[in-house]
Amino acid sequence: MQINIETFTVNKRFPLTISRGTTAQTTNIWVKIAQDGIIGWGEASPFSLGNHRQSTETLQTALQQIVPQLSKFHPLQRQQISQLLQSSHIPSSAQAAIDVAVHDWLGKQVGLPLWQFWGLDCDRIVPTSVTIGINTPEKAQARVKDWLQFADIRVLKVKLGSTEGIAADKAMLLAVKEVAPAQELFVDANGGWNSDDAATMCNWLVDLDVKYVEQPLARGEESKLADLKKRSPLPIFVDESCMTSADIPLLANSIDGINIKLMKAGGLSEMMRIIHTARACGLQVMFGCYSDSTLANTAVAHLSPLADYLDLDSHLNLTNDPFSGAIMQAGKVLPNNKPGLGVELRAVGS
Incomplete structure (x- = not known):
């Protein structure tokens, strides 16, 4: 080839x-x-x-x-x-x-499109979250409003773990909830908390109907996750702490779910192995992304019927994405019916 x-x-x-x-x-x-x-x-x-x-x-x-x-x-x-x-x-x-x-x-x-090649049911695809980065409460609210005007957004993932501490995190989260009362909320700290702050935040966030907390502790502090899980009323997901299926057995008893990313995993083949390994260990799965274009996120969208949660929004935030593929409909990133990925180059000026 x-x-x-x-x-x-x-x-x-x-x-x-x-x-x-x-x-x-x-x-x-x-x-x-x-x-x-x-x-x-x-x-x-x-x-x-x-x-x-x-x-x-x-x-x-x-x-x-x-x-x-x-x-x-x-x-x-x-x-x-x-x-x-x-x-x-x-x-x-x-x-x-x-x-x-x-x-x-x-x-x-x-x-055949990949989802059909695998025999998957696209009706099972859940809405994707879109990400609100760390910012002042006012700028976070402005970003939420931008997203809500851009598309039919059903879920927000709020990045916390501010260098200014958990007081700043709380202020920002409350500001987001004020302008998006109907949207589901996920929280991702990207390892920005210590154990005590993570426990404090999980117990505070549960009263705000946050669904789960992702990567509360830094990569390398996996030994502290079991204790945090006992102290947290919210499900604990990991991202940076889990690269491939080989990492899951060591983490399984300390967490509730994992964030699988195409680039971390090394491809759709390994993503499938991670999914099955996680399920065998009784864990939930979500799919995430980095600064991926429509090409990569469309590839992941074909596997999306197998996920509990989705965070495939990176391509939606690009001003010059060269590709077209998956479509946004009713808050969901849906693959199309074209063979393979169904990805094409965008027409000039579109």
């Missing part, structure tokens, strides 16, 4: 601030594989989890190095492709781009 890679830069309509910093622009990588007149597309986007950083430059170098070895395979040789990707230890985001492109090719080859 022929493999081409190229970069593209996407800009956020509204920069996103979390406990670890602010992002306004990213340069992602578009991967295309061609075989038998069919072209499959995938995407790699950079991300950072503490000391674990996958930069655009690192991803691009890794893909350039692995392409000559991958080129000898046919897209149908998925097991050999997967074994090569895993043994080469290239970054998970680079693996995701190849895996998604192979899946896109497979769907196009058989003429």
